[in-house]
Amino acid sequence: MLFERHASAIYSFCFRRVADWALAEDLTSIVFLEAWRRREKVISPDMVRAWLFGIATNVVRNQRRSQRRYRAALARVAPESAEPSFADESDARIGHQQEMKVILGAVKELPRREQDVLALCVWSGLSYEEAAVALSVPVGTIRSRLSRAKQHLGTHLTGSDTYESRVNRRKDDHDQ
Incomplete structure (x- = not known):
């Protein structure tokens, strides 16, 4: 009942002090929360309105003090x-992506087994022995497949960069 009777007046008072509707709404909520906490301290029923405005004055003052402290802290x-x-x-990422599309277009023309060796040895950095284990083939097969793929x-892939330097650059960029 107290809120219904006085909320509009307190809200308007807060707005006139801070010139911000949202902040005035927050401050009004704080005023009535404080009023609830101090409800035993009401001097007389006739002075409830004045008591609420006193709380609102203190709430606005505390809010301004808080803002000053915040600005001072930011300045420090x-x-x-x-x-x-x-x-x-x-x-750079867009350029890398476009370049990689060109490379993948050429890689897709390779037989699948050569693509696998290329991906393992060149892109993932596996040794010939590791790639041989991963693919369950002899090391010599890995060497010959990789050689054919590079050839x-x-x-x-023509241009100023060789295929291998492009792939290694992509790998270095990805690792960073």
């Missing part, structure tokens, strides 16, 4: 360094 903290730009990284890709 060293300013953050500039936000890093992710534009260059994004551009095939060398003829299909």
Whole structure:
């Protein structure tokens, strides 16, 4: 009943003190919470409205004090360094993705067994012996398949970079 009678007046009072509707709503809630906590301290029923405005005055004052302390604390903290730009990284990632599509287009032309050896030895960094174990084939087979794959890709991927340097660069970029 107390809230229904006086909430609008307290809300308007808070808004006029802080000029922010959302903050005034929060402060009004705090006023009535404090009133509930101090309900035994009401001097007389005729002075309830004045008592609520007294609480509201203190709540607004505390809020302003809190804001001043917050601003002072922020002023003491060293300013953050500039936000890093992710534009260059994004551009590089897009470039890598496009380049990898070209590479994968050429790799898809290889027989599956050569693709597997290439993925294990060149992209994943396995030794010939490790790839042989992974694929259950002799080490010599791994060597010959990888040699054929590199030869095939060398003829299909031309430009200033060799296929192997592109793949190794992708691998280095991914590891970082």
